[in-house]
Amino acid sequence: MAAPPSGASLALLEKLVAALNAKGLVSETEIAERQAITDRASPEIGARMVARAWTDPEYYALLMRDGKAAAEAAGASMAGAPELGVLENTPKQHHLVVCTLCSCYPRALLGYPPGWYKSFAYRSRAVREPRAVLAEWGTQLADDVEIRVVDSTADYRWMVLPMRPKGTEGWSAEKLAAIVTRDALVGVAVPRVE
Amino acid sequence: MTEESPNRALHDIGGIARFRCTPVEHDEAPPDAFGKKVDAIRQILAQKKMMTVDELRRGIESIPEDEYFALGYYERWLRSIAALMVEKGVIRQEDLA
Numbered sequence: 001m002a003a004p005p006s007g008a009s010l011a012l013l014e015k016l017v018a019a020l021n022a023k024g025l026v027s028e029t030e031i032a033e034r035q036a037i038t039d040r041a042s043p044e045i046g047a048r049m050v051a052r053a054w055t056d057p058e059y060y061a062l063l064m065r066d067g068k069a070a071a072e073a074a075g076a077s078m079a080g081a082p083e084l085g086v087l088e089n090t091p092k093q094h095h096l097v098v099c100t101l102c103s104c105y106p107r108a109l110l111g112y113p114p115g116w117y118k119s120f121a122y123r124s125r126a127v128r129e130p131r132a133v134l135a136e137w138g139t140q141l142a143d144d145v146e147i148r149v150v151d152s153t154a155d156y157r158w159m160v161l162p163m164r165p166k167g168t169e170g171w172s173a174e175k176l177a178a179i180v181t182r183d184a185l186v187g188v189a190v191p192r193v194e
Numbered sequence: 195m196t197e198e199s200p201n202r203a204l205h206d207i208g209g210i211a212r213f214r215c216t217p218v219e220h221d222e223a224p225p226d227a228f229g230k231k232v233d234a235i236r237q238i239l240a241q242k243k244m245m246t247v248d249e250l251r252r253g254i255e256s257i258p259e260d261e262y263f264a265l266g267y268y269e270r271w272l273r274s275i276a277a278l279m280v281e282k283g284v285i286r287q288e289d290l291a
Contacts, residue, residue, distance in 0.1 A: 005228045009269045012290060013231065016276050019289035026238050034234040080241065100208030102251055103267070112233075115221025118267050124213035136218055151208070154247040 037077065038112070043182035046109040046159055049074045050185070051177035054164045063161065064088065076108045081157075084109075087150060087187075088161045094141055096134070096149045096187035097158045098126035104152035106159050110182055117186065127151070137188045160187040167193040204262055205255045229268035236275060245278050253277050 005013075020026040049070060053060040063070040067084030078084075084106055087095035099105065100123050105113035116122050125133050130147045134140070141147065150158050162184045168176060183189035207213065225233060239245045253274025254262075262270065279285045 003266055004226065005266055005269050009265075009272055010228065012276060013228065013272055015290045016272070016279070016285075017231075017235070019285040020235070020239075020279070022289075023284060025242065025244065025284070026235055030238050031231060031234045034237050035230050038230070038233065038237070082247075098208075101205055102254065104247075112225055115223060115267075116218050119218055119221070120207055120263075121213045121216040122218045124207040124210050125216070125218070126208075128209040128214065133218060136220075154251060 038107075041076070041108055042111045043109075043185060044177070045071070045074055045076045046106070046182070046185045047177040047180035048173075049109065049159075050161060050180045051173040053161060054176055055173045067159065071106075071109050074109070078108050081108045082153075082155050083157070085150075085156060085158045086161050087148070087158055089163045089187075089190075091163070092144070093146045093148055094187065094190075095158075095160045096126060096130050096147060097152060097160060098123060098149060099152040100124070100127055101151075101153075104154055104157060106157040106185075109159065110185060114182070134188060137183060139189050159185050162191050165191050165193050203255055204259045205251075225268060229266075232268040232272045232275070236271060239275065239279075244282070244284065245275070249278055250274050 017026060017028070017031070021028070049063060052074065053063045053070075059070065059073070062073065063086050067086045068078050068081065070086075071084055072078045082104075087097070089095055099117070103113055103118040105117060107113065122133065127149050130149050131141070134147075152158055162180065164176070165179070168179070179191045179193065181189060181191070184191050224230075236245070236250060240247070250271065251274075254270045257265065257270060257273055265273065276290055280287050280290070
């Protein structure tokens with residue numbers, strides 16, 4: 001668990017808001033509205049995109065060509081969001097997304113980044129020993145599967161398009177979306193059929 | 195660049211040995227009220243063209259090392275945003291004292 005903010009930080013936040021409010025730049029109402037919009041983004045959007053790409057060849061083509069447009073088509077609010085690249089997993093190549101320098105994350109389709117994505121251990125180790133990191137999620141890949149680790153930036157975000165698991169033939173997009181987790185969209189896990 | 199490089203900045207932690215044996219803590223908690231508020235302020239200021247993500251990062255990256263590793267994630271953001279607003283002359287340092 002992350003430690004709670006210090007008293008000094010709480011005081012700084014209060015003073016910053018008061019000073020910005022006095023300049024007419026940021027009001028408590030705006031803060032509440034912005035927070036509500038952010039709270040609405042969740043990994044369900046990303047899961048929906050993957051399920052649709054698995055079942056709709058035209059959407060798959062759009063997703064690979066223009067991730068941002070595909071996200072918008074799935075209901076993500078992409079105004080002002082950076083470009084979105086899509087990394088397609090294959091039987092020979094698995095993708096893992098990290099932001100070594102900070103915490104850039106496709107928030108419009110996955111919501112707030114989880115604590116671990118922002119942790120020093122994940123940022124540091126994902127590029128050095130990705131298999132060991134994946135193992136901590138219980139994800140074991142065959143030795144002949146290459147792992148490509150992709151670093152996010154302020155201007156370019158990534159999502160993983162996982163492979164559709166065997167045993168899902170004939171499933172509806174809704175049923176498929178339910179097995180696509182946020183972890184699979186970041187690449188620390190793969191979708192599984194129970 | 196190697197990790198022995200004297201020029202490697204403190205936020206540039208990809209692959210460094212320091213965290214090699216540290217398991218990734220599976221912290222799934224959403225941001226607390228403090229974090230969500232800082233995050234919302236950043237978005238509002240970005241929307242109003244008062245700051246960019248790159249500026250936020252520059253501000254975070256210039257926090258001294260001992261403080262950088264002691265502060266929480268959104269505490270680092272707050273420090274950066276406050277410093278940027280003072281630097282740009284939007285608010286005064288006295289406003290934050």
